[in-house]
Amino acid sequence: xxxxxxxxxxxxxxxxxxxxxxxxxxxxxxxxxxxxxxxxxxxxxxxxxxxxxxxxxxxxxxxxxxxxxxxxxxxxxxxxxxxxxxxxxxxxxxxxxxxxxxxxxxxxxxxxxxxxxxxxxxxxxxxxxxxxxxxxxxxxxxxxxxxxxxxxxxxxxxxxxxxxxxxxxxxxxxxxxxxxxxxxxxxxxxxxxxxxxxxxxxxxxxxxxxxxxxxxxxxxxxxxxxxxxxxxxxxxxxxxxxxxxxxxxxx
Amino acid sequence: xxxxxxxxxxxxxxxxxxxxxxxxxxxxxxxxxxxxxxxxxxxxxxxxxxxxxxxxxxxxxxxxxxxxxxxxxxxxxxxxxxxxxxxxxxxxxxxxxxxxxxxxxxxxxxxxxxxxxxxxxxxxxxxxxxxxxxxxxxxxxxxxxxxxxxxxxxxxxxxxxxxxxxxxxxxxxxxxxxxxxxxxxxxxxxxxxxxxxxxxxxxxxxxxxxxxxxxxxxxxxxxxxxxxxxxxxxxxxxxxxxxxxxxxxxx
Numbered sequence: 001x002x003x004x005x006x007x008x009x010x011x012x013x014x015x016x017x018x019x020x021x022x023x024x025x026x027x028x029x030x031x032x033x034x035x036x037x038x039x040x041x042x043x044x045x046x047x048x049x050x051x052x053x054x055x056x057x058x059x060x061x062x063x064x065x066x067x068x069x070x071x072x073x074x075x076x077x078x079x080x081x082x083x084x085x086x087x088x089x090x091x092x093x094x095x096x097x098x099x100x101x102x103x104x105x106x107x108x109x110x111x112x113x114x115x116x117x118x119x120x121x122x123x124x125x126x127x128x129x130x131x132x133x134x135x136x137x138x139x140x141x142x143x144x145x146x147x148x149x150x151x152x153x154x155x156x157x158x159x160x161x162x163x164x165x166x167x168x169x170x171x172x173x174x175x176x177x178x179x180x181x182x183x184x185x186x187x188x189x190x191x192x193x194x195x196x197x198x199x200x201x202x203x204x205x206x207x208x209x210x211x212x213x214x215x216x217x218x219x220x221x222x223x224x225x226x227x228x229x230x231x232x233x234x235x236x237x238x239x240x241x242x243x244x245x246x247x248x249x250x251x
Numbered sequence: 252x253x254x255x256x257x258x259x260x261x262x263x264x265x266x267x268x269x270x271x272x273x274x275x276x277x278x279x280x281x282x283x284x285x286x287x288x289x290x291x292x293x294x295x296x297x298x299x300x301x302x303x304x305x306x307x308x309x310x311x312x313x314x315x316x317x318x319x320x321x322x323x324x325x326x327x328x329x330x331x332x333x334x335x336x337x338x339x340x341x342x343x344x345x346x347x348x349x350x351x352x353x354x355x356x357x358x359x360x361x362x363x364x365x366x367x368x369x370x371x372x373x374x375x376x377x378x379x380x381x382x383x384x385x386x387x388x389x390x391x392x393x394x395x396x397x398x399x400x401x402x403x404x405x406x407x408x409x410x411x412x413x414x415x416x417x418x419x420x421x422x423x424x425x426x427x428x429x430x431x432x433x434x435x436x437x438x439x440x441x442x443x444x445x446x447x448x449x450x451x452x453x454x455x456x457x458x459x460x461x462x463x464x465x466x467x468x469x470x471x472x473x474x475x476x477x478x479x480x481x482x483x484x485x486x487x488x489x490x491x492x493x494x495x496x497x498x499x500x501x502x
Contacts, residue, residue, distance in 0.1 A: 016275065017363065021267035058498075084372040086498075090380025093495035097485050104487045110373040112268065118363035121335040126361065129341025130393075131401050133384040133410060141499040142381075150382050150408040157404025158397075159384060234348050236355045244344035247309075247337070248392035 003069035005106055006076045007092055009083040009113025010038055014199030017114040025076050025111055033065040034078030034088070042078070049073075058088060062095035066103050082115035086136045086164050116223040117162035120195035123205060125234070125242035127193065127225050132160035137167070137174045144174070148181055155185035160245055161226040166218035175215040175224070182226060186210055191227040191243055194218055207233070207243055254320035256357055257327045258343055260334040260364025261289055265450030268365040276327050276362055284316040285329030285339070293329070300324075309342035317346055317354050333366035337387045337415050367474040368413040371446030374456060376485070376493035378444065378476050383411035388418070388425045395425070399432055406436035411496055412477040417469035426466040426475070433477055437461055442478040442494055445469055458484070458494055 006025040011017030026032070029048060032039055036052035044050060051068075053061045062077070069075045079087040089110050096103050121128040133154040137147060154161045161182070166175040188211030196204040196219070206217055210226065218224055225243075233241040257276040262268030277283070280299060283290055287303035295301060302319075304312045313328070320326045330338040340361050347354050372379040384405040388398060405412045412433070417426040439462030447455040447470065457468055461477065469475055476494075484492040 011270075011363075014272070016272035017270050019262075019268050019270055019365065021265070024267065082369050084369060084377050084379050086380070089373075089377035090495055090498045093377050093380070093485060093493055094497050096493065097483075097495075104485060104493075105489055108493075110377065112262075112365045112369035112373040114270065114363045114365070115369065118333050118335060118366065122340075122361040122363040126335050126340035126344050128335050129337070129344070131384070131386045133382070133405070133408075134379075135382045146409075150410065153404045153408025153410070154384070156407070157384075157401040159401065159404070234344060234355060238356055242344055242347065242355075242359075244341055244348075246345050247341045 003072045003106065004074050005065060005069040005092070005108045006111065007079070007083045007089045007109070008076060008111040009079045009081050009087065010041060011114035012081055012116045012119045012199045013197065017119065017199060019111065019113065021111045022113060028074055029076035030074045031068050032076050032078055033061055033068070038078050038080050058091035059095055062088065062091040063099065065092065066095055066099060066106065069106050070103060079113070082113040083110060084112065085115045085134065116164065116198065117225070119198040120193065120223045120225060123195060123198055124193050124207070124225070126244040127160055127227060127231055128245065129247055130160060130228060130230065130245040132162060134162045134164060136164040137178055138165040138171065139174060147178070151178055151181045152185065155182055158228045160228045160231060163224035163226070165220065166222055166224050168220040175218045179213065179215045183210055186226070187229065190229070191231050191233060193225045193243055194222050195225065196222045198223070205240065207240060253358065254323045255325050256316060256320040256343070256359045257362065258330070258334045258340045259327060259362040260330045260332050260338065261292060262365035263332055263367045263370045263450045264448065268370065268450060270362065270364065272362045273364060279325055280327035281325045282319050283327050283329055284312055284319070289329050289331050309339060310346055313339065313342040313346035314350065316343065317350060317357065320357050321354060330364070333364040334361060335363065336366045336385065367415065367449065368476070370449040371444065371474045371476060374446060374449055375444050375458070375476070377495040378411055378478060378482055379496065380498055381411065381479065381481065381496040383413060385413045385415060387415040388429055389416040389422065390425065398429070402429055402432045403436065406433055409479045411479045411482060414475040414477070416471065417473055417475050419471040426469045430464065430466045434461055437477070438480065441480070442482050442484060444476045444494055445473050446476065447473045449474070456491065458491060
């Protein structure tokens with residue numbers, strides 16, 4: 001039997017954000033490969049083989065998935081969020097590029113998912129209503145000076161900025177350094193949101209300003225959004241203000 | 252009865268990319284408001300009122316939806332893609348901000364969707380595997396110099412760049428001007444993809460380079476992706492090459 005590899009995302013947590021395409025791919029798979037906590041979210045069917053792994057071994061996981069597919073399995077590689085955004089799809093293609101030539105002609109397909117910044121933006125209002133950037137603050141795989149360069153460029157371009165992977169236990173300080181870079185360029189009144197675990201039971205949202213923000217609020221489950229010069233709040237009688245960036249955003 | 256307003260996205264076209272949350276919101280609505288061709292994609296149920304409008308009247312459409320919700324209707328505002336990305340959510344919050352104070356305390360919620368760049372990226376491989384920007388080339392609502400400034404900043408930061416609304420019949424030239432800005436900063440060998448109508452029957456994908464690209468390929472249904480210095484192709488025996496940006500992308 002000819003194997004296949006499907007790379008899909010479960011979204012940030014709410015099961016109602018898993019697309020029908022991703023659900024169908026999960027259902028058709030003989031083998032599910034992914035980070036343990038993502039696989040734990042799934043109701044698997046009898047006979048499906050589960051290959052759970054740790055967070056830090058994306059490339060090993062990608063190679064194992066390709067090996068299974070080359071051997072004839074119907075493999076689903078499971079990411080959180082969108083698999084193409086700071087997630088497993090890039091790791092699979094890195095493994096394909098470095099691996100045996102026959103891997104290149106495997107039946108490989110990626111299915112798009114709801115990325116954390118889209119879910120966070122939806123909860124907040126419409127902060128991504130205008131031009132925006134997404135930057136991962138993890139320097140596990142790229143040098144910090146490149147991250148600083150991108151933050152400066154994003155601030156110079158007056159983009160709304162989504163910060164992925166802002167902090168982890170091993171990297172508690174980068175988010176403070178990133179805020180220092182942004183504070184040097186952008187107004188203190190710029191709206192900032194910390195959106196933690198959006199769509200999960202422990203969801204927590206904080207809306208503040210660049211001047212007042214405590215970067216220590218960010219952890220590995222947090223998506224940080226920093227506004228452009230046009231991003232603003234709509235205050236309400238009840239509940240959190242809406243955060244949005246108008247379509248005619250101009251500095 | 253208390254009204255409500257739901258703002259949802261259908262994704263770029265493939266019905267398997269409509270989330271279960273968006274489907275439930277459509278099902279619960281008494282009134283569907285949106286651009287005609289998006290509403291035409293839906294199977295409505297008997298009794299639902301359909302308010303189809305033209306492409307250029309987002310703010311009028313948003314006000315009409317808010318008026319219906321204020322009157323007690325369960326309203327679903329229907330976008331393509333993700334409603335928060337260059338789509339209806341920002342228009343609704345603009346209308347809320349400028350409208351009667353009571354609109355601020357309506358029951359309003361946004362549901363995230365699959366945006367065109369995620370779908371295009373999935374088809375191509377993993378070009379958004381690293382830091383990226385999204386820029387709309389439409390100057391209907393923002394001055395062209397701001398668009399140029401953002402394109403330069405995105406190129407200076409070596410981001411992968413997704414260009415939304417690259418061209419329309421009324422704006423055939425901006426995409427040529429945008430390519431001129433990018434060609435002045437970025438290498439000619441940078442991979443470029445034109446992803447047209449992804450997920451629809453007339454889907455068409457072209458992968459080329461910044462030097463060779465014909466900006467005239469872009470129309471209002473096209474998402475253009477321009478690589479970073481690390482974005483590259485994996486050539487295959489059969490089929491289109493995979494396009495991807497490795498996670499350790501560094502210039």
